[in-house]
Amino acid sequence: MIEDIKKTLWAAADKLRANTDAAEYKHLVLGLIFVKYISDTFAARRAELGRRFADPKDDYYLDDAGLVAAELEDRDYYKEVNVFWVPESARWEAIRAAAKQPDIGKRIDDALSVIEAENPKLKNILDKRFGRAPLPDGKLGELVDLISTIGFGDDPGQARDVLGQVYEYFLGMFASAEGKRGGQFYTPASIVKTLVAVLAPHHGKVYDPCCGSGGMFVQSEKFIESHGGKLGDVAIFGQESNPTTWRLAAMNLAIRGIDFNLGREPGDTFTKNQHPDLRADFILANPPFNISDWWHGSLTGDPRWVYGDPPQGNANYAWLQHMLYHLKPTGRAGIVLANGSMSSSQNSEGDIRRAMVEADVVEVMIALPGQLFFNTQIPACLWFLRKPPSPASGRGAGGEGKTRQGEVLFIDARKLGTMISRVQTEFTDEVIDRIAATVAAWRGEPSPLPQAGEGPGVRVSSDYADIPGYCRSVKLAEIAEHGHVLTPGRYVGAEAVEDDDEAFADKMQTLTEKLGEQMAKGTELDQLIRQKLGGLGYDF
Numbered sequence: 023m024i025e026d027i028k029k030t031l032w033a034a035a036d037k038l039r040a041n042t043d044a045a046e047y048k049h050l051v052l053g054l055i056f057v058k059y060i061s062d063t064f065a066a067r068r069a070e071l072g073r074r075f076a077d078p079k080d081d082y083y084l085d086d087a088g089l090v091a092a093e094l095e096d097r098d099y100y101k102e103v104n105v106f107w108v109p110e111s112a113r114w115e116a117i118r119a120a121a122k123q124p125d126i127g128k129r130i131d132d133a134l135s136v137i138e139a140e141n142p143k144l145k146n147i148l149d150k151r152f153g154r155a156p157l158p159d160g161k162l163g164e165l166v167d168l169i170s171t172i173g174f175g176d177d178p179g180q181a182r183d184v185l186g187q188v189y190e191y192f193l194g195m196f197a198s199a200e201g202k203r204g205g206q207f208y209t210p211a212s213i214v215k216t217l218v219a220v221l222a223p224h225h226g227k228v229y230d231p232c233c234g235s236g237g238m239f240v241q242s243e244k245f246i247e248s249h250g251g252k253l254g255d256v257a258i259f260g261q262e263s264n265p266t267t268w269r270l271a272a273m274n275l276a277i278r279g280i281d282f283n284l285g286r287e288p289g290d291t292f293t294k295n296q297h298p299d300l301r302a303d304f305i306l307a308n309p310p311f312n313i314s315d316w317w318h319g320s321l322t323g324d325p326r327w328v329y330g331d332p333p334q335g336n337a338n339y340a341w342l343q344h345m346l347y348h349l350k351p352t353g354r355a356g357i358v359l360a361n362g363s364m365s366s367s368q369n370s371e372g373d374i375r376r377a378m379v380e381a382d383v384v385e386v387m388i389a390l391p392g393q394l395f396f397n398t399q400i401p402a403c404l405w406f407l408r409k410p411p412s413p414a415s416g417r418g419a420g421g422e423g424k425t426r427q428g429e430v431l432f433i434d435a436r437k438l439g440t441m442i443s444r445v446q447t448e449f450t451d452e453v454i455d456r457i458a459a460t461v462a463a464w465r466g467e468p469s470p471l472p473q474a475g476e477g478p479g480v481r482v483s484s485d486y487a488d489i490p491g492y493c494r495s496v497k498l499a500e501i502a503e504h505g506h507v508l509t510p511g512r513y514v515g516a517e518a519v520e521d522d523d524e525a526f527a528d529k530m531q532t533l534t535e536k537l538g539e540q541m542a543k544g545t546e547l548d549q550l551i552r553q554k555l556g557g558l559g560y561d562f
Contacts, residue, residue, distance in 0.1 A: 061114035219458035226303030233260035236271035305355035313337040329377040333369035391439030432510035
């Protein structure tokens with residue numbers, strides 16, 4: 023049912039877009055969805071309070087009508103259940119009633135300003151651009167009417183789930199519509215799910231230093247809830263340099279009731295680090311690939327460059343070292359990077375990679391299929407890093423620490439993608455489960471995948487085994503023999519091919535006959551094409 027709702031809403035919203043650029047339009051649509059959500063959840067909480075105040079059996083019961091009216095305006099009743107306070111002039115009913123007015127854009131901007139003023143958590147987050155929306159006359163009002171059809175219901179929890187799914191779906195569709203620019207704020211869901219499944223961020227501090235629209239955090243919360251945890255088991259920390267994307271992330275988290283700290287303001291992660299003292303349990307990130315203009319003179323001698331100064335012409339190894347620096351002892355990180363990061367020896371990259379391998383901080387390397395991303399066709403990979411425990415901390419609570427000393431697990435997943443469109447590939451949930459189970463088995467940890475009849479994380483993974491063409495555990499000495507190149511295809515070997523016992527001569531005869539048939543058919547088609555063109559007066 024929700025899938026039909028999402029598709030219907032997108033089709034209608036996209037139709038209203040007319041000639042408006044998707045990059046601009048997404049802020050209008052997502053902003054209105056956000057306002058509709060906070061207004062609906064406010065109204066649902068208000069209705070719930072009204073019922074409780076009127077019930078003599080309820081602890082909230084009040085027999086004074088005047089007192090009831092006053093209590094309904096008490097903001098504490100709303101804050102205690104993480105519901106934003108919405109002044110009467112900013113509620114959706116007022117916006118919808120004015121949808122056909124020529125100044126509807128200004129009215130929405132004013133409503134957003136009032137909501138921000140009443141809710142410090144939303145300060146500078148709501149994007150007030152409706153008064154100058156580049157839509158044809160009447161289209162903004164039609165968009166308001168369309169968003170009005172989204173029913174979030176009386177249950178705030180259900181409302182949050184429906185809105186969250188609609189919001190996430192629209193983010194993905196806008197990313198697809200924007201193409202290259204879409205990748206600046208959105209990482210494809212299957213890549214995020216893979217990072218989350220392998221890292222299993224079930225507690226503590228979770229950090230994304232280039233968080234885009236917040237997809238890593240949303241998937242982390244979903245993972246926790248699906249494994250018996252609850253909101254609040256993790257603390258969310260993020261940073262984003264693009265101001266509009268920073269707002270998207272804040273709204274994406276706010277509508278899900280996720281508490282977050284995205285820093286005081288948008289800012290460059292390297293030069294304006296918003297969380298300098300943070301040491302995270304888990305880091306998940308999809309930084310922009312191969313940034314060449316990232317360097318600033320103030321970064322010389324930065325304490326983050328533990329394994330060597332990153333080259334000024336490429337930020338890949340600056341990202342890797344930034345994340346290692348912000349991990350607590352025994353913490354883990356998962357990062358998406360361009361394939362060149364695994365083998366490049368330009369400038370200082372080879373030396374930094376060697377130092378990282380020798381320090382035993384590289385845990386797992388995964389090669390990805392092509393066509394996974396909206397914004398680039400550059401082949402990509404996943405790095406999983408592990409900060410070894412400090413001597414004073416031992417192996418960490420619960421047996422944490424780098425579980426396979428002196429080895430790196432390589433997984434070649436290049437052939438495991440599924441085409442979902444002419445230009446887009448994704449991992450199915452089954453493939454993600456397989457990768458996560460492989461890593462868990464290699465680590466000797468409980469499987470992250472609960473089985474039927476078992477509690478979350480109870481089953482211990484089966485013993486790990488190398489699988490030719492798919493995965494292999496490699497000693498650091500062998501990696502050194504290969505110049506510390508970390509490309510999985512170099513280590514996992516070729517996939518085993520089942521022998522069908524057919525003699526080589528017979529195979530060659532069969533293949534030769536088939537090739538002859540195909541060549542003969544090709545000659546026939548060539549003659550037919552020549553005849554058709556000849557009949558049209560063309561000859562060659």
